[in-house]
Amino acid sequence: MEKLIEDFSVGLFFWQTLLFIALVLLLWRYAWKPILNAVNDREEGIKNALAAAEDAKKEMQNVTADSEKLLKEARAERELMMKEAREIKEKIVSEAKEQAQVEGDKLIKQAQATIESEKKAAVTDIKNQVAELSVDIAEKIIKEQLANKDKQLKLVDNMLNDIKLD
Amino acid sequence: MACTGQSVFAGTDEISSEAEGKDLKTEISDYIQHHLKDSHDFSLFSYSDDQNITHHVGLPLPVILWDNGLVLFSSSKLHHGESVAEAGGNYYKAYHGKIYKTDSEGTINYDESHHPTNIKPVDFSITKSVVMILITGFLMFLLFRSLAVSYSKNNNIAKGVGRFFEPIILYIRDDIAIATIGEKRYRKYMPFLLTIFFFVWFLNMFGMTPLGVNVTGNIAITTALAILTFLLTNFTGTSDYWKHLFDPLGDSMPWIAKIPLYIILVPIELLGLIIKPFSLLIRLYANMQAGHIVIMSLIGLMFIFKNWIGSTLSFGLAFAISIIEILVAVLQAYIFTMLSALYFGFASEEHEHAEAH
Numbered sequence: 427m428e429k430l431i432e433d434f435s436v437g438l439f440f441w442q443t444l445l446f447i448a449l450v451l452l453l454w455r456y457a458w459k460p461i462l463n464a465v466n467d468r469e470e471g472i473k474n475a476l477a478a479a480e481d482a483k484k485e486m487q488n489v490t491a492d493s494e495k496l497l498k499e500a501r502a503e504r505e506l507m508m509k510e511a512r513e514i515k516e517k518i519v520s521e522a523k524e525q526a527q528v529e530g531d532k533l534i535k536q537a538q539a540t541i542e543s544e545k546k547a548a549v550t551d552i553k554n555q556v557a558e559l560s561v562d563i564a565e566k567i568i569k570e571q572l573a574n575k576d577k578q579l580k581l582v583d584n585m586l587n588d589i590k591l592d
Numbered sequence: 593m594a595c596t597g598q599s600v601f602a603g604t605d606e607i608s609s610e611a612e613g614k615d616l617k618t619e620i621s622d623y624i625q626h627h628l629k630d631s632h633d634f635s636l637f638s639y640s641d642d643q644n645i646t647h648h649v650g651l652p653l654p655v656i657l658w659d660n661g662l663v664l665f666s667s668s669k670l671h672h673g674e675s676v677a678e679a680g681g682n683y684y685k686a687y688h689g690k691i692y693k694t695d696s697e698g699t700i701n702y703d704e705s706h707h708p709t710n711i712k713p714v715d716f717s718i719t720k721s722v723v724m725i726l727i728t729g730f731l732m733f734l735l736f737r738s739l740a741v742s743y744s745k746n747n748n749i750a751k752g753v754g755r756f757f758e759p760i761i762l763y764i765r766d767d768i769a770i771a772t773i774g775e776k777r778y779r780k781y782m783p784f785l786l787t788i789f790f791f792v793w794f795l796n797m798f799g800m801t802p803l804g805v806n807v808t809g810n811i812a813i814t815t816a817l818a819i820l821t822f823l824l825t826n827f828t829g830t831s832d833y834w835k836h837l838f839d840p841l842g843d844s845m846p847w848i849a850k851i852p853l854y855i856i857l858v859p860i861e862l863l864g865l866i867i868k869p870f871s872l873l874i875r876l877y878a879n880m881q882a883g884h885i886v887i888m889s890l891i892g893l894m895f896i897f898k899n900w901i902g903s904t905l906s907f908g909l910a911f912a913i914s915i916i917e918i919l920v921a922v923l924q925a926y927i928f929t930m931l932s933a934l935y936f937g938f939a940s941e942e943h944e945h946a947e948a949h
Contacts, residue, residue, distance in 0.1 A: 430811050433810075433812075434812050434815070435719075435810075435812045436716075437656075437714065437716040437717055437719070438719060438722065439813075441722045442722075442816040445722070445725050445729060446787070446820065449787055450784055452729075452733060453733060453736055453783060453786070456733070457733070458736070458787075459740075460741075460744065461736065461739055461758075461761060462779075465761070467748055471748070
């Protein structure tokens, strides 16, 4: 301890204190401050850049998700439209079929009715013609038969007999 | 250091063999003692010529004394303690690295325990250590100024030698300052912590060079640094820090019960205030001093052994210790910085803490 105190040089202590304080102040102003600021700035920059990259990544993910969503929606819409179209088509076809059926039935019925009425007319005509022919034939036969007296009488008899029978 | 040692020892070796009886071991021991002390001139090496006159090669430095007025002369006048320097009508002589006021003959009177009783003027000389401090400061300024400039020039990216120092600066910021002081208040301590780390480290490393300067192993230097840490700690201390110092138990017990405890506790706390920087100054001083003594002793052993095996072994050992000393150089700088930061951390803590000591 005594040796330590003996070794202690006041002058050296004085110079060391003075020079060291000067050195701290000088370095503070001209070195440490700009160095620490630069390092801080750089770290801030890196931090910001990383944050920005992260944001961009998220944005990208959002965009991808959005586009996927859109795609899905579009696909769903297309399917829906296709389905609707199919339904419409089926409906139209079935309606057309139904209408055709109805129309056909109507036509058939009309045709049948026409045929029926034609048939009736034809039958009536035939009947009329047959009746006329029969009357003509009968007239001729009667005229021929009534040429002699016996025959006329016999006819009257037959007729009378027929009536009686009725 | 090795060069200085060899040349000097080679010289003294010859003397001892010629002038028999002069003990080589004492010679080496004296040389080591001399080396550990500060000196008034920047000596590079010394040698003895044929006439057995010792020549010193180096730069003289200014001697500044306060002896009822400023006295200034060149250290070359002192001739390494061999002659009396005359300045302003007074005579001065260097004895064991200290300058004493003497008469024109240069007589130095001793007391019974062989201590000089002459008047010792206050010595403000620009000594070898002061020169090394100036060189180190200049070097640090150039180095870190260039790093600072390279940032602004190079888009915030370090260039050149700054690339080596930038991670160290970041380490001090992140793992020393922020870790011990905290994110909020570390900023104002950074200039001191950075400067003290590099200052101590560089001076420790200079001590490993053949220039043989033992600046950080000087008690005045470590005292100055420790006092600065002490002052900074206490001047930046928060009210919580002072409250903890004088009222360590806080509100945990009634004041009447605290009185007998505080008669013991407060002096201990106050003593701790002094002991902390004292441990700082002793640790750095003792480590660097011891390192220098060990290496120089091992180098000295080479000349004592004077045979192939012993000297080779000594050389190997000195080499190994030198490598360890390079580690110690950075380790001691780290410890000094770390502990200073720790003390600043205590002083700037704002909340109550139970595990402070």
